[in-house]
Amino acid sequence: MQCRAGCAACCLPGLSVTGVEAAAIWEGLEAMPEAERAKQRARARREEGAACAALDEEGRCSIYSVRPLVCRSHGLPIRLPGPRGLPMIDACPKNFTEGEPEADCVLDQTTLSTLLLAVDRAHAAETGREAGERTPLAKLLSEDGCARDENAGPSSERR
Numbered sequence: 001m002q003c004r005a006g007c008a009a010c011c012l013p014g015l016s017v018t019g020v021e022a023a024a025i026w027e028g029l030e031a032m033p034e035a036e037r038a039k040q041r042a043r044a045r046r047e048e049g050a051a052c053a054a055l056d057e058e059g060r061c062s063i064y065s066v067r068p069l070v071c072r073s074h075g076l077p078i079r080l081p082g083p084r085g086l087p088m089i090d091a092c093p094k095n096f097t098e099g100e101p102e103a104d105c106v107l108d109q110t111t112l113s114t115l116l117l118a119v120d121r122a123h124a125a126e127t128g129r130e131a132g133e134r135t136p137l138a139k140l141l142s143e144d145g146c147a148r149d150e151n152a153g154p155s156s157e158r159r
Helices: 019-031 034-047 069-073 109-127 137-142
Strands: 016-018 078-081 087-090 134-136
Touching: 016 019, 016 109, 016 137, 019 034, 019 109, 019 134, 019 137, 034 137, 069 109, 078 109, 134 137
Parallel strands: none
Antiparallel strands: 016 134, 078 087
C-alpha cells in the first residue's frame, strides 16, 4: 500500500456523507480546539470545489480519525458491480504495482454500502431524522456549530 499522510491523490471535492457519518465528524470537530476548528472552516470555505475540504495545508486529512467510510476504503482493493452486472476489482493505481491483491483482501462495495445504510438507518431512527439524507462534506466542514444542518450533528439531534 502506498497510501500515507500527505498522499491526497484520491481526495477529490464533492464528497457527501450520511447522517451517521456527519454526526461522527461533528463529534470530531467539537473535540478540536476552537482555533483549529476556525482554520478548518476557513480552509473548507476557501477550497470549496478545488480539493477535498478536509485536507490541510500539507495535504493530510484534518478529520482522519472520523473520516467517512468511502475515505477509509478508498485505495484498497474493492469489488464493484461492473458493466452488465459483472463484478470488477478496483484499487488505487499506486497500490499493487507488483501484482494483484490476494482474493481475501478485497472489500465488497455492496456489503460495505449495505452495512453503512443499516447503521445510518438505525441512527436516523434514534435521532428522528430522515434516513438516507446526505450532507456535502464541504458544507459540514465550513459551518460553525450554530449554523450546521439541524440533523447533521450530535448536539442538534432531535429526540
